Amino acid sequence: MTLSKNVMKVQPSATLATSAKTKEMIANGIDVINLAIGEPDFVTPDYIQTAAIEAIRSGKTSFYTPAGGLPELKTAIGQRIAVETGVHYDNKQIIATTGAKFALYLIFEVILNPGDEVLLPAPFWVSYAEQVNLTGGTPISVATTGAGHKVTVADLEKARSAKTQALVLNSPQNPSGLIYTAAELTAIGNWAVAHDILLISDEIYSNLVYNGNQFTSMVGLSEAICKNTLLVTGVSKTYAMTGWRMGYVLGDPAIIKAMTTVASHATGNPTTVSQYATIAALTGDQQDTEDMRQAFEQRLNLLFPKIQSLPGFELTEKPQGAFYLFPNVKRAVALCGYATTEAFVDGLLEEAHVAVVPGRAFGQPDHIRISYANDQASLLAAYQRLADFIQTKSNQ
Ligand SMILES: Cc1ncc(COP(=O)(O)O)c(C=O)c1O
Structure with a gap:
């Protein structure tokens, strides 16, 4: 064996x-x-726990949902993202997954062919490189020369090859805690569009921003950058919900559809009670x-x-x-x-x-x-x- x-x-x-x-x-x-x-x-805040308990008691969490998540969950995700980024997504552009970690895995599964390269500005979150390996791609660690570990277009250009398929950008960043400015993101976004490189923007820490610093979402920068970007996020960090395993991706409907097909064979829907808990988290008071x-x-x-x-x-x-x-x-x-x-x-x-x-x-x-x-x-x-x-x- x-x-x-x-x-x-x-x-x-x-x-x-x-x-x-x-x-x-x-x-x-x-x-x-x-x-x-x-x-x-x-x-996890009380109002979310209460909504989850009520959903269980009502009996509706006993059943499967559509593989990519309940329509009302997608609507809640779309509405929250519109508030946070100014971009409106319809339900065909949204998938809910078993954590953002599995969302990223699904993305690599549906976009990579053997040998395709994915650029990972260093430092990068541990799972990106291993997920690319698992799905048959080649992770490329990109040396960063920008202030405080940020990647620049020149760094990316050095790492680009004919096999470059995607770039994963994470802001606010795990592990450095740094945030890319709108100008930095625009330069990177335009570079990715110009070279037809898919941008995977991991924005899972977008609500944990301190001391008056500003977070900018990649998708709010321009229509061209938005079209070329998959926005990956979830409830784990913002709502202290790591154990509920709920993430989501917003972007190109063809990619979302392919991810949903793979998810339907891999996990089926994310856990139903977590979907109801997430609806409560996203639509409730954010205090x-x-x-x-x-x-x-x-x-x-x-x-x-x-x-x-x-x-x-x-x-x-x-x-x-x-x-x-x-x-x-x-x-x-x-x-x-x-x-x-x-x-x-x-x-x-x-x-x-x-x-x-x-x-x-x-x-x-x-x-x-x-x-x-x-x-x-x-x-x-x-x-x-x-x-x-x-x-x-x-x-x-
Ligand atoms: C940068 C980054 N992306 C994604 C994730 C995955 O989050 P989850 O699978 O809990 O939604 C994490 C979790 O540590 C993370 O740090």
Whole structure:
């Protein structure tokens, strides 16, 4: 029995591996502070929970729905996206999926032929490259020269080949927290249109934006860019709904139709109760979302200067969105006597009991990802442990 070539190219998720090790240590009674988390630490707001319970009680969640989601869900998605981006999509241009992660997988499944290349500006979210591998394409890591890890048209042009099929752009970005400006997005969007390269715009953190920074959606820039873009997003981060598994894509109806066909054979519809919960999330009062956003903003403002001040940590640009810091720790790794970032991260977890994710999985091995999806007291305690760890190690 041999596994498929595509599967053999794929690495297990580094974030999930760190998280499994952390959970095992916690289960063994060790007081680990987990800053490797990729999800909000808040519980799904009450009004969404209540709507889901009512939907279950009514009996309507017992059944299949259309594979791409209930028409009323698509309408709610279209209305919310119109409010947030100014672009109107009809239901034929919308698919609801089992999380944005599966939405991205479906996109690669329907657009890629063997050898087709997908450009991934580094750092990039861990799953993009592996999903491209799984669906027979070739992920191309693009070195970024713009301020704070942003990709420029010149960077993209260097990476473009006759096989380039798509570009994945993520703003606000996981792991750097940076947001592309309208001017930067317009330049990239026009470049993609000019070269007939499909733009996959992952905007899942679009509502987690801090300190007066502005988020711009790729689809609101021009009609030509919008037509050439698949907008990928979902409820996981905005509404603290990671466990409900609900994402969605808006864009070209032919691609949406193909994705729906694949989904109909792969998963069938996303879980029915999650669809009703999402309708409630999208159409309800958005105050809970705002409260969570403010809590993240306070945590960012608390933690950023502290992480910046750590010896050997380089973090020049302040993140504007999402809930991560992505410092370059090359000098700290050397200072502490480690040969690799991975060994530093292991030492930090085993000796100082702080979990973070090594940057290699995001295409930048000299960095680590620190999540601030944790309460302020834990963030301060984690900072102190980090500072003590570096001091002890560098004196050894
Ligand atoms: C950049 C990015 N895109 C997509 C996802 C997938 O989100 P979900 O599958 O929970 O909707 C995540 C989750 O961590 C993410 O960080």
